[in-house]
Amino acid sequence: MASIPAPSSVPASAAAWAPRLLSVLRIVVAVLFLAHGLVKLFGFPAGAEPGVVPLMSLFGLAAVLELVGGLALLVGLFTRPVAFVLSGQMAVAYFMVHAPQGFFPVLNGGELAIIYCFTFLYLAAAGAGPWSLDAQRSA
Numbered sequence: 001m002a003s004i005p006a007p008s009s010v011p012a013s014a015a016a017w018a019p020r021l022l023s024v025l026r027i028v029v030a031v032l033f034l035a036h037g038l039v040k041l042f043g044f045p046a047g048a049e050p051g052v053v054p055l056m057s058l059f060g061l062a063a064v065l066e067l068v069g070g071l072a073l074l075v076g077l078f079t080r081p082v083a084f085v086l087s088g089q090m091a092v093a094y095f096m097v098h099a100p101q102g103f104f105p106v107l108n109g110g111e112l113a114i115i116y117c118f119t120f121l122y123l124a125a126a127g128a129g130p131w132s133l134d135a136q137r138s139a
Contacts, residue, residue: 023129026073029119033086034070037063058096065089073123076132080124087120 035045040063043050054060065086072082090113098110105111128134 019130021129022126023076023131025119026076026079026123026128026132029116029123030070030073033066033116034074037066037068037070041067062089062093073128076128076134079128079132079134083120083123087117087124090114090117090120 038044039046040053040059041050043052053063055064069082069086069089072078073086094105094110094113094117098105098108098113101108101110105114
């Protein structure tokens with residue numbers, strides 16, 4: 001039975017890429033999350049007609065968080081607090097929208113909300129990575 005290699009046995013070149021891949025993960029997830037806000041608020045690239053989502057509603061609040069939070073994560077600005085808030089948003093979205101439709105996420109359509117929730121929670125703990133405004137501000 002194979003064992004998991006100790007961290008010290010990971011090649012230095014592979015370990016050097018870990019922080020960079022954290023930045024890549026943050027950027028890719030931010031672009032995908034930002035798209036949800038763009039669709040809800042502006043109908044771009046396709047979706048709800050602009051202005052259909054009432055801003056003074058939970059759906060409107062979610063759209064604003066997706067747009068503003070997605071942009072902040074994209075550039076890596078205030079990553080930890082923004083990711084923490086977005087993680088909570090996705091947890092609330094799962095339990096308000098998906099969980100009432102059934103127990104299993106694959107059946108209630110909540111897989112994406114769960115993935116976003118835990119990815120954002122990871123980013124809240126790990127930070128933005130080296131390719132970010134947070135890293136530039138701390139340098």
